[in-house]
Amino acid sequence: MNATDTKSAAEAVVSAPFFLRGELVESQDVTHRSRDLGVTFATPKIDLNKAVHPRTEVPPLLNVPLAEIIDFLVETGQRMLAPDNPYMQECFDRMASTHILPRSVVETTAKHAVAYLDKRILMAEVEQNFPDPAALDGWVPKQDFTGRKSFVRAFAPRLIHVLPGNSPGVAVKSVAQGSMVKAVNLFKMSSADPFTMVAILRTMAAIDPNHPIVKSMSAVYWRGGDDATERVLYRPQYFDKIVAWGGGDAINNVIKYLGPGFQLVSFDPKxxxxxxxxxxxxxxxxxxxxxxxxxxxxxxxxxxxxxxxxxxxxxxxxxxxxxxxxxxxxxxxxxxxxxxxxxxxxxxxxxxxxxxxxxxxxxxxxxxxxxxxxxxxxxxxxxxxxxxxxxxxxxxxxxxxxxxxxxxxxxxxxxxxxxxxxxxxxxxxxxxxxxxxxLGEAGPSTIGNPHDAMYPLHRFVHWMAHEDGVAPK
CATH class of the missing domain: 3.40.309.10 (Aldehyde Dehydrogenase; Chain A, domain 2)
Structure with a gap:
């Protein structure tokens, strides 16, 4: 192979950068093949220390008001649709080589998915998932019929999201839901789409690189079943729950790591x-x-x-x-x-x-x-x-x-x-x-309804109780 052939082969490899807690990571340390089309793409090597947010530090979004979070998500949606957004255009260009659907379908689907980042929709999701949304912003006082008092909070969880590759819409919804529950989020991208989530997070960082949402998000790729990576990350020391989308093999692979303190929220094959x-x-x-x-x-x-x-x-x-x-x-x-x-x-x-x-x-x-x-x-x-x-x-x-x-x-x-x-x-x-x-309405759904027989946001959070009083005799 001559120099020209070598250069052409290198250019044929699609680059898929990572996003780790507010920082873009670009390099081509590891090559992979996409699931559906067998296209080669290259990613950085995962910095596992950077991918984990220490439990000794409270989640960055913990004390950010929900209203402020929603406003930032709405602004993100507007920027995603902007014709001069280079990150989304670059994403569509790269997906055209790895995704099974035509670029036009992927681009249209992504644009429709951005409609989810609407203030009314996001508030409806929260209100349907939580009887008292105030539990997301602080400790809500309770008192039972005996007079015993306590406080309850929907505490910010630490989540690993195993994303599917069939629709960019899941990336949009996942980043919004992870933000609204104030989670620390690690998104494992699919080989069919190792681009959309990073494009969303880069759009957020362009608005405010120091925003707590940006600091709460990481997006990386590794081959599903890679024991060297998963036996490190899939631990209760680092994460509370794994939110898994995908086929039977993907779900079965996750199940073997479950145990006390590390739970599965599964959007399994349907x-x-x-x-x-x-x-x-x-x-x-x-x-x-x-x-x-x-x-x-x-x-x-x-x-x-x-x-x-x-x-x-x-x-x-x-x-x-x-x-x-x-x-x-x-x-x-x-x-x-x-x-x-x-x-x-x-x-x-x-x-x-x-x-x-x-x-x-x-x-x-x-x-x-x-x-x-x-x-x-x-x-x-x-x-x-x-x-x-x-x-x-x-x-x-x-x-x-x-x-x-x-x-x-x-x-x-x-x-x-x-x-x-x-x-x-x-x-x-x-x-x-x-x-x-x-019939004919399988796609649209009533805002805030259960998904896969559950209210996801309610399942995501870490429910914490502070008991503060003995019932009177």
Whole structure:
């Protein structure tokens, strides 16, 4: 290899800097490969001492009023959207080489995610998570019915966030939530996106490099399962909880480090579904509407999000269900073309779908496994994970029959017709589902609602009680 070739190879390596407690760290000490595309990127070596905030020091945000924190988050959101923000533009440029989604989709998703940094939204989150938000700002006096007095505080925790790589929106929400609970935060970035969190933190530092939020944040990357790093950081001496997003392997890897004083708050792998009643076949107009709404749920973040529907249980005879499948495929293909994301399916998924096309008696297949959208009709859910604009429509005689396939991994259920939802919500909750919405509304959610069957901010904090008085005799 000559000098020119060597230079070109070096330039092909994407640089991913770290951010450690207010300081940008840039170097290319360690090379890695991205999860989805196998692209090489380089990072600094982790300074483990710098990544840990000593317990002998109170968290920097502890005595910063919540109102001031929210104001700073709002200003950060405004700066993230500014066209002259070099950090976000650089982030999108670099993600274009490592992320499975096209740059246009990633950039649009990030811009939509910034809408979360709105004063009304952030306050609603806090108020829904805490019966008395004053507990975040100080010690709240309590007195029980015996007259015994105490003080309670939602104390600033020390959190490790294991971020997913499927959506920049999680980075925005994580930095906001970590700030509002006044945590010391260490963000482990994904190999699919080792850029967004650092871009957010650099934007904050440009506003005020000495702000306590900036000093409370660190963002680094290491390969998941790297025992040399994790056996040092995943300890109760340094952190209270690990907030983990991601697939089963990522969650299982974290679990082995749990123990007294080191807890897991898990946003573990979820699969979302749709349930479409026979009312969809009342007319061609209702069928077209139901198929369009269902396609919106399937194509949420081009089916990369947990809320994206993968299995659609449709109530009716095969002829009617096939009509639904035809319309659904048309709308998925249209949405795929509009997004510019026409990635081919991976080899295993392509082979499984191609096998089904040869089994005419048991399956119907609309489209081809070419990344432009495919719909599979079956009488039971397929035994593989539909992804990349792949929808499995399961024909059922009654929506009652669909309930048996709901379990604790079922996150969102998009439902049609809307007036039948109350009749199913208790049974869906009993099966393990965590959310039921109108078909077509899997993406948006009511501000402050539980996420994955919990109120996250309430789980994040370290609840501390100060007992201050014996009950009178």
């Amino acid at each position: 699969t979302s579904i749709s349930m479409v009643g026979k009312e969809a076949f009342a007319s061609d107009e209702t069928l077209t509407l139901a198929a369009d709404l269902a396609s919106a749920d399937v194509m949420t973040l081009n089916q990369e999000a947990c809320v994206a529907s993968r299995f659609l249980y449709v109530e009716g005879g095969q002829a009617d269900v096939d009509r639904f499948c035809e319309k659904l495929h048309k709308r998925i293909a249209e949405r795929a073309a509009a997004s510019g994301d026409v990635r081919p399916l991976d080899m295993d998924l392509r082979e499984q779908i191609e096998t089904l096309t040869m089994m005419d008696d048991d399956y119907g297949v609309w489209g081809r496994p070419d990344g432009k959208g495919v719909v599979i009709r079956s009488d039971e859910p397929v035994d593989f994970h539909p992804i990349n604009k792949t929808a499995n429509v399961v024909r059922v005689d009654s929506l009652d029959d669909a309930v048996k396939w709901v379990n604790v991994a079922t996150q969102t259920v998009g439902f049609y017709p809307f007036d039948r939802m109350p009749a199913y919500r208790d049974r869906l909750a009993s099966g393990g589902a965590q959310r039921i919405v109108h």
